[in-house]
Amino acid sequence: MKCYVCENYLTKENETEEHILLNAIGGKLKSRALLCKDCNSKFGSKIDDKLAQQLNPIVNLLNVKRDRGKPQNIKGKYGNRDIIIEPNGNMKLARTYIDKGEKLAHIEASSLREATKALEGLKRAYPHLNIEEAIKNAKRSKDYLPYVTVNMNFGGKEIKQSICKMAVNFYIFQGGDPKIIKHLLPFIEGKKEDEEVYYFYPRSEVFYKGDKDIMHTLLLVGDPLKKQLYVYIELFNEFKMVVYLNREYDGEPINKSYHFNVVTNEIVQYDTTINIPPKHLRKYCSKELVETKFKERMMILLKKIDELTTSRRINEISTKAIEELQKKYPKEKNPVFTEEMSRFLSNRVSEEFVSSFQHSLFKREK
Numbered sequence: 001m002k003c004y005v006c007e008n009y010l011t012k013e014n015e016t017e018e019h020i021l022l023n024a025i026g027g028k029l030k031s032r033a034l035l036c037k038d039c040n041s042k043f044g045s046k047i048d049d050k051l052a053q054q055l056n057p058i059v060n061l062l063n064v065k066r067d068r069g070k071p072q073n074i075k076g077k078y079g080n081r082d083i084i085i086e087p088n089g090n091m092k093l094a095r096t097y098i099d100k101g102e103k104l105a106h107i108e109a110s111s112l113r114e115a116t117k118a119l120e121g122l123k124r125a126y127p128h129l130n131i132e133e134a135i136k137n138a139k140r141s142k143d144y145l146p147y148v149t150v151n152m153n154f155g156g157k158e159i160k161q162s163i164c165k166m167a168v169n170f171y172i173f174q175g176g177d178p179k180i181i182k183h184l185l186p187f188i189e190g191k192k193e194d195e196e197v198y199y200f201y202p203r204s205e206v207f208y209k210g211d212k213d214i215m216h217t218l219l220l221v222g223d224p225l226k227k228q229l230y231v232y233i234e235l236f237n238e239f240k241m242v243v244y245l246n247r248e249y250d251g252e253p254i255n256k257s258y259h260f261n262v263v264t265n266e267i268v269q270y271d272t273t274i275n276i277p278p279k280h281l282r283k284y285c286s287k288e289l290v291e292t293k294f295k296e297r298m299m300i301l302l303k304k305i306d307e308l309t310t311s312r313r314i315n316e317i318s319t320k321a322i323e324e325l326q327k328k329y330p331k332e333k334n335p336v337f338t339e340e341m342s343r344f345l346s347n348r349v350s351e352e353f354v355s356s357f358q359h360s361l362f363k364r365e366k
Ligand SMILES: [Zn+2]
Pocket: 003, 004, 005, 006, 007, 008, 035, 036, 037, 038, 039, 040
């Protein structure tokens, strides 16, 4: 086995693991038979990091399973308040907000501890301030949660480079000939401006997916009649891209696909081959990101994520509340389900329930 970039033989000393689908976005497909250590570092993680970073809001909202580390928090806005969204769907104020009026100060903080800190700060200026009293009168509120907005970017040269690398990796992984994709390497390395990497906006889905499926898909197609060799990529269903590997392809017909469901963490097999009509490839490929289409797709994806995380969260809330109930009222001592227990359970559930998952609008920023 040779490194497809420098063509040196891969040995125990110079081999390295290359993720074909980035692990940072939940990808599991990887290989030690693609690149040598040197070339892997030359290809750099910069472009992959950029892709992972742009997709992080989705990674976070889905709380995607990775080999190492949790998804990063994302930043949202509620009016002029900065909100932090954690991968488990929890949201909190990014910092403490203090509105100082003439006689009254209004403090918003993410916890009693933070609020106390803010009060202690205020006490230096207003020594008569009674911190204990203020904390006693503090109100717990989650009002702002349903209306948090999050910005999201997608696109740019580095994204196309990373997508191009993904396509090349998949082709070589499937036993492809490195000579056929050699012209793409300077683009991936950043030495060439442009290559045939397209955003793809088909009118309908390219293949069937269930309501609850959110997948990463790679499809490699070699068509000697049309002289095309391309890889079709879907990340989280809605980020659809096409990379032309070669326009003078005259090898064997190829149709290989890989699907990974990021919700169930499973590889999915399809019995039927996926075909994208060549007419659609011509018609729906775009060098530039089309903003209206991008927004439409994000709305579809977010709606799906919302449904998924809502049912996931409801499950967590009820399980947790029942556990707390059993701890507080052990079965041995409480053979009968009393009104007090019922009240405890419903209070616990309703308190937790107020958390929301609607990150209503994703905007794209230039
Ligand atoms: Zn190499």
